[in-house]
Amino acid sequence: MMMMEGVALKFPPLKLFNPNFPTSPATTVTPSLARFALRSFSSSSSSCSASLPISATAGKEADSALGTLSLGHLTRPDFPILHQEVNGSKLVYLDNAATSQKPHQVLKALQSYYAGYNSNVHRGIHYLSAKATDQYELARKKVADFINAEESQEIVFTRNATEAINLVAYSWGISNLKPGDEVLLTVAEHHSAIVPWQLVAQRTGAVLRFVDLDENEVPEVEKLRESISRKTKLVVVHHVSNVLASFLPIKHIARWVHDVGGKILVDACQSVPHIVVDVQELDADFLVASSHKMCGPTGIGFLYAKSDILSAMPPFLGGGEMISDVFLDHSTYADPPSRFEAGTPAIGEAIGLGAAIDYLQGIGMQKIHDYETELANYLYESLSTIPNVRIYGPRPSEKVKRAALCSFNVEDVHPTDLATLLDQQHGVAIRSGHHCAQPLHRYLGVNASARASLHFYNTKDDVDDFINALSETVSFLNSFK
Amino acid sequence: MISTSFNQPHLRFPSLTHEKNTNHLRPNRNRFIPRIRIPPNSSLECNCRRENRFSDPGRQGNNKRPDLSVRYATAECLTAAISEPGLLGDRLRVLVSEFGSLTEPLDRVRRLLDYAGRLPPFDESSRVESNRVGGCTTQVWLEVELDEEGNARFRADSDSEITKGFISCLVWLLDGAAPEEVAAVEAEDLEVMNVGFNGRTPSRVKTWHNVLAAMQKRALALSNKKKRKMKKKPLIVPPILPLIVAAEALAGNLPNSQVVDHI
Numbered sequence: 001m002m003m004m005e006g007v008a009l010k011f012p013p014l015k016l017f018n019p020n021f022p023t024s025p026a027t028t029v030t031p032s033l034a035r036f037a038l039r040s041f042s043s044s045s046s047s048c049s050a051s052l053p054i055s056a057t058a059g060k061e062a063d064s065a066l067g068t069l070s071l072g073h074l075t076r077p078d079f080p081i082l083h084q085e086v087n088g089s090k091l092v093y094l095d096n097a098a099t100s101q102k103p104h105q106v107l108k109a110l111q112s113y114y115a116g117y118n119s120n121v122h123r124g125i126h127y128l129s130a131k132a133t134d135q136y137e138l139a140r141k142k143v144a145d146f147i148n149a150e151e152s153q154e155i156v157f158t159r160n161a162t163e164a165i166n167l168v169a170y171s172w173g174i175s176n177l178k179p180g181d182e183v184l185l186t187v188a189e190h191h192s193a194i195v196p197w198q199l200v201a202q203r204t205g206a207v208l209r210f211v212d213l214d215e216n217e218v219p220e221v222e223k224l225r226e227s228i229s230r231k232t233k234l235v236v237v238h239h240v241s242n243v244l245a246s247f248l249p250i251k252h253i254a255r256w257v258h259d260v261g262g263k264i265l266v267d268a269c270q271s272v273p274h275i276v277v278d279v280q281e282l283d284a285d286f287l288v289a290s291s292h293k294m295c296g297p298t299g300i301g302f303l304y305a306k307s308d309i310l311s312a313m314p315p316f317l318g319g320g321e322m323i324s325d326v327f328l329d330h331s332t333y334a335d336p337p338s339r340f341e342a343g344t345p346a347i348g349e350a351i352g353l354g355a356a357i358d359y360l361q362g363i364g365m366q367k368i369h370d371y372e373t374e375l376a377n378y379l380y381e382s383l384s385t386i387p388n389v390r391i392y393g394p395r396p397s398e399k400v401k402r403a404a405l406c407s408f409n410v411e412d413v414h415p416t417d418l419a420t421l422l423d424q425q426h427g428v429a430i431r432s433g434h435h436c437a438q439p440l441h442r443y444l445g446v447n448a449s450a451r452a453s454l455h456f457y458n459t460k461d462d463v464d465d466f467i468n469a470l471s472e473t474v475s476f477l478n479s480f481k
Numbered sequence: 482m483i484s485t486s487f488n489q490p491h492l493r494f495p496s497l498t499h500e501k502n503t504n505h506l507r508p509n510r511n512r513f514i515p516r517i518r519i520p521p522n523s524s525l526e527c528n529c530r531r532e533n534r535f536s537d538p539g540r541q542g543n544n545k546r547p548d549l550s551v552r553y554a555t556a557e558c559l560t561a562a563i564s565e566p567g568l569l570g571d572r573l574r575v576l577v578s579e580f581g582s583l584t585e586p587l588d589r590v591r592r593l594l595d596y597a598g599r600l601p602p603f604d605e606s607s608r609v610e611s612n613r614v615g616g617c618t619t620q621v622w623l624e625v626e627l628d629e630e631g632n633a634r635f636r637a638d639s640d641s642e643i644t645k646g647f648i649s650c651l652v653w654l655l656d657g658a659a660p661e662e663v664a665a666v667e668a669e670d671l672e673v674m675n676v677g678f679n680g681r682t683p684s685r686v687k688t689w690h691n692v693l694a695a696m697q698k699r700a701l702a703l704s705n706k707k708k709r710k711m712k713k714k715p716l717i718v719p720p721i722l723p724l725i726v727a728a729e730a731l732a733g734n735l736p737n738s739q740v741v742d743h744i
Binding site for chain 1: 586587590594595597598618619620640641642643644
């Protein structure tokens with residue numbers, strides 16, 4: 001309540017446009033009505049779709065009537081953590097590629113689970129266990145629907161995307177890769193997409209091949225295509241780069257690798273939270289994502305794999321839940337997905353992920369994508385005004401879309417110094433370092449970079465605050481040279 | 482309460498846009514400078530004729546020792562190698578006092594950036610992998626040698642200005658001290674140097690903890706090696722042997738797979 005009032009007081013009187021009466025004049029509303037409108041947006045429970053305030057769905061006409069009430073402004077009230085001060089300044093959270101914030105619907109779902117029906121799943125027959133199992137499996141179905149998997153059984157819950165990739169590496173990789181087989185990656189892959197394959201390559205004798213970037217600082221897609229041969233058993237690629245902000249044409253790459261009998265593993269950590277991802281359209285064999293990057297809790301992620309592939313894979317971790325019968329000298333294993341979910345899963349967290357998916361679906365992933373494209377362009381153009389700045393990845397254009405993140409360096413200024421002062425003096429949270437992409441940074445010829453990454457609850461005001469703070473910080477640091 | 486001239490209200494606070502040319506504050510330092518004998522209990526404040534922005538301008542030319550319970554370091558004193566036992570302790574107290582009196586986080590940053598500018602130049606040829614200090618978010622290079630008396634001498638550099646400030650303070654603190662004295666410094670003793678609002682930003686803390694640990698480890702290693710060589714004594718196991726997880730130790734090469742060069 002306090003938070004809502006605080007938010008409402010910040011807004012000028014709202015003008016809401018009612019699409020049911022397109023010719024009616026815009027109505028000025030009082031702060032109390034604004035609070036009602038905002039509250040009604042955020043009042044959805046985990047089991048029903050949220051509906052945006054009518055203003056947000058009414059298109060350009062309504063947007064102009066609303067002025068600056070963007071998707072970011074509309075959704076911010078749902079994220080309690082954003083409304084605080086850090087180090088004496090308003091928090092400006094721009095580290096979403098590292099982890100996203102959680103709406104109170106997700107927090108409520110977690111609370112409800114632990115307060116109301118926490119119980120171990122699949123085994124018990126009492127009421128609480130049955131309810132927990134239902135909700136856990138419902139969360140699995142929500143994930144499946146979210147990415148348009150054919151069935152829920154194609155979703156394996158893991159701890160995160162890293163564990164999901166390791167699952168594929170140790171289960172599918174160990175049993176399918178032979179000496180001389182090739183695994184194709186790019187230099188821009190996240191460490192979690194590289195290291196498991198290094199470990200498996202050591203054990204199997206497979207060869208890793210890495211595709212470089214082109215002149216636009218995007219993985220060279222044509223070279224990737226040319227590198228696919230009969231020896232290529234697997235292509236491991238990101239959908240959206242967490243450093244370059246670039247998109248890869250997964251659908252085309254999948255077709256090329258399928259033509260030679262290989263498979264594709266898509267690291268969708270930076271795409272699932274931000275754009276529509278349809279595994280049928282992409283024709284991905286494996287796809288991984290983490291809940292904590294898509295407004296869900298930490299401790300849960302998932303692997304999507306086509307059911308025929310999953311059925312043929314041996315277990316990864318052994319233990320309870322993934323077995324059928326256990327004898328002293330051998331065991332038989334459950335069908336997927338249970339075969340790959342050893343031990344008690346992160347039940348509450350899976351349910352929290354389900355609530356996050358409900359929240360995102362309530363907004364609409366296409367709407368999120370459109371808004372974030374606008375933010376991406378604004379961030380890129382604004383950052384470009386800083387003198388001596390170097391932004392990595394492609395320049396945005398009509399043809400080339402960027403994700404709403406920028407990794408950058410300012411000449412003669414260490415990104416860690418920037419990030420330290422941005423946090424300390426301005427409450428702006430960005431990341432500095434190699435962003436789990438050391439090969440990429442080495443390729444770009446730098447040791448580290450700073451990164452500002454946005455999500456749909458960020459606004460252009462956040463970008464403005466960041467740019468102003470960055471400008472001040474650079475001036476301050478340069479004054480000591 | 483320990484106060485420094487820095488806290489005296491009539492002094493002008495160093496501004497953000499101070500003069501860029503700080504060469505007059507840079508120590509003219511050779512690698513092995515003769516030790517400057519500083520009597521015990523004396524102020525670490527030298528009779529420094531050069532202007533020092535942290536000195537009290539009202540006392541310039543007045544050789545009377547200020548009536549302060551702490552002695553603050555001046556630019557020239559930053560260059561003086563430690564010559565006597567106990568001096569490291571004095572310097573530690575000065576450092577702690579100086580940074581402890583800076584309640585505003587930005588002031589600590591300013592001070593560190595100023596000290597960064599005082600770090601002696603580091604040979605480009607020394608920026609090699611073998612001199613790298615692991616586990617830091619920024620790049621840090623460290624060279625350690627023993628002088629004729631067996632005291633540790635340090636040279637270091639970083640690509641981050643704030644880290645250079647940390648390093649500058651650490652080098653000032655430890656340069657010329659006996660390896661055992663170097664090893665006895667605890668990271669907690671220097672917490673006041675941390676930047677960030679609460680002074681406990683993990684990555685920053687980790688950086689200079691790693692640098693301190695590397696200085697200690699390498700100094701002791703050199704000392705042990707020298708002692709083994711000269712006196713053939715049993716290896717002295719140092720009481721503190723910080724664990725630095727070396728990336729190299731855990732890195733897996735790919736003996737059975739050949740990573741094809743970039744396509």
